[in-house]
Amino acid sequence: MSIVTTPEVMAPDATELEARVQELLSRMTLGEKIGQLSQVNGPWAHEGIPEDFAEAIRRGWIGSVLNAVDVERVNEMQRIAVEESRLGIPLLIGRDVIHGFRTIFPIPLGQAASWNPELVREGARIAAREAASTGINWTFAPMVDIGRDPRWGRVAECLGEDPLLASRLGAAMVEGFQGDDLRADDAIVACAKHFAGYGASESGKDYAATFIPERELREVHLPPFKAAVDAGCQTMMASFSDLNGIPATANRYLMTTILRDEWGFDGFVVSDWDSVHQLTVHGLTGSDHESAYEAAMAGVDMEMASRCYIEHLEWLVQDGRVPIERVDEMVSNVLRVKLRSGAFESPYRDPALFPVPGNEEHRASAYESAVQSGVLLQNDASSGRPTLPLDLDALDRIAVIGPLADEPGEQLGTWIFDGDASVSTTPLTSLQEVCAGRCEIEVARGLETTRDRSHDGFPQAVEAAERADVALLFVGEDAILSGEAHCRADISLPGAQAALIEAVAATGTPVVLVVQAGRPLAMESVAGFAQAILYMWHPGCMGGPAIVDPLTGARNPSGKLPITLPRVTGQIPIYYAHRRSGRPPTPESFIYIDDIPPHAEQLSVGNTSFHLDVWYRPLFSFGHGMSYTDFRYEGLRLERDSVEIGEPVRVFCDLVNEGDRRGVEVAQLYIHDQVASVTRPVRELKDFQRVELEPGERRTLEFVLPPEAFAFVGRDQRTRIEPGRISLWVGRDSDATLRVELELTGETRA
Ligand code: BGC
DSSP states (O other): OOOOOOSSSOOOOHHHHHHHHHHHHOOOOOHHHHHHHHEEOOOOOOOOOHHHHHHHTTTOOSEEEEEOOOOHHHHHHHHIIIIIIIOOOOOOEEOOOBSSSSSEEEEEHHHHHHOOHHHHHHHHHHHHHHHHHHOOOOOOOOOOOOOOOOSSGGGGOOOSSSSSHHHHHHHHHHHHHOOOTTTTTTTTTOEEEEETTTTGGGGOTTTTOOOOOOOIIIIIISHHHHHHHHHOOOOEEEESEETEEEEEEGOOOOIIIIIIIIIIOOSSEOOOOOTTTEEEEEEEHHOOOHHHHHHHHOOOEESSOOOOOHHHHHHHHHHTTSSSSHHHHHHHHHHHHHHHTTTTTTOOOGGGOOOOOTTTHHHHHHHHHHHHOOOOEEEETTTOOHHHOOOOGGGGGEESTTTTTTOOOOOOOOOOTTTTTGGGGHHHHHHHHTTTOOEEEEEEOSSSTTOOOTTTTHHHHHHHHHHHSSEEEEEEOOOOGGSSSOOOOOOSTTTTTHHHHHHHHHHHHHHEEEEEEEEOOOHHHHTOOOSSEEEEEOOOTTTHHOOOHHHTTTSSOOOOOOOOSSSSGGGGGOOOOOOOSSSOOOGEEEEEEOOTTOEEEEEEEEESSSTTTBBBBBBBBBTOOOOEEEEEEEEEEOOOEETTTTOOOEEEEEEEEEOOEEEEOOOEEEEESOOOSSOOOOOEEEEEEEEEEEEEEEEEEEEOGGGGGGOOEEETTSSEEEEEEEEEEEETTTTTTOOEEEEEEEEOOO
């Protein structure tokens, strides 16, 4: 239980807050102002705080420190700032608290598979509480970049391919980090990153350039940032990437026109690590002096790590190139956030007043998050009974094969600075527990790591499979294969894992793949060898029970893909909300040279949009995810078939649990605007609901779509709603077939 406090003083209202900002500003020297705009790195090899560092804080030359996690040192830095500096302005202590602090939750992409904003909010709340106990008061999360290229290593950190899903979950993370009252000691300032378009890096290679047309920027990449701002997110991070020729860190259109003028954002923008300096490397500027100018004038308020502001801003002001009013604006933005954060009233943290990081309650939440992030991709029932869940009492022996069955560190995934692998529970440990006294387990790793190419361990794995009733193969990616600057050109299973799966499958023993990975993997070549596939992403410290409980049926899977799973890497980019093309393929438009789809060699009749060597559909669609029970959708209907533009649209659909166990279904609503002045995606997710039903239970779901659900960016790059026919589907995934037609009437609204 948390006993942390909120400062007694009432939160200042807007006028009071601005008055305090102005009052502070009026007493600051230019040097002190620039200090507030500088963030420096703080992990030191030695004890205590180096004297030159302490002196810099004392003189007001540092506004924020990142990567300081020792509470005594953090408190001491705050003490110097608050008690020994002239103006007593506290520091922001920043850290990448991405998917947990000590208690590691599933990677964000995994959490997104839960489609559960409440759970995601709770995960961020716990991470904030743990981080805050060490004095951290600012996290560089959530990352709300849209991920449509799974080669990109940071897809692990994103909330999927869809703007609506990422908006809802990103907003939930912001709410979780910042809590109900940002001034509470256990709340930390959130930072939506990377503004904007970072996820669109060419060929999925980190830091590469992005080319994003205005419409796509506004319809796909910006909505999650807007949602974060609307949720009260106090800071934004400028992206490293080059957007259409102007790096985001110098992009005034993004950071001033859109963020400030259109959205009314009044927090502050921090650069990414060294990204102000890197403007010279991009070739946008010829010197750090110019980089400081470009970034400051475009809208970067605080510089992370590099020293362009510290070393050049003063001159730029003296030369009259950067008006002092601009500097004052930048400083005001920072001070406003510091004042709102409660740091002035309550700069110190006492860990004894916080729940112990990594406690059982937090681990239970990480477990729940991991269970709900698991996606059951396939579950063969051709033998009369589904492969999963396993009936442990009916099995004599289970073969546990593969490099990820017992890897406490790998299951944590990327960005786990403060995690502790020694407290992870692995799938093998959990299996041993539940199988004790019921069935035997034989372990044969087969491969040392997911990247291992040697077949030396295969014979042992094959023999284990031969002796077993079922083979559980724990495959995927080591943690190091995703994350920042960890991109892959080929996203199939690395190393000899595909060959291992094939060898084990050749024994005839049923194969269950449990995949832990930082991205969607292209698994066409192996999916056919497996009777069941449970996709777990990197599930975090409670990966063991969170994997084993669904395997044994103690829990019923409910995760849904937040991102499309391609068949092969060459299909990328592949996402559900694509444009149709003038020559769309259909199953009927092919001549199959051998076999039947999806493995066919094929030719298209009449030339359609397809690859010669791969079926045009993904392996698993966005939104897909199975359950151990059966859900049926029926009775999709509209309150009115024809609705005036500007009115909400009410949609009803009945959902029935036809199976014999309780389960959770994520009911998804998609639309397609059939004819519009610009072409529209074939489907767009507009709403979803998580619904828990008892066996035999039927529930009528109601969706209310606001008028803006039908808005898009027109030829003039402005938002509009046009009259016309809209197809609307409700169902289990983005391939849902239950459809109704809606007529939007009235005049175009621009
Ligand atoms: C990443 C950011 C991160 C920052 C600080 C950069 O390399 O792009 O997402 O917040 O480092 O660690």
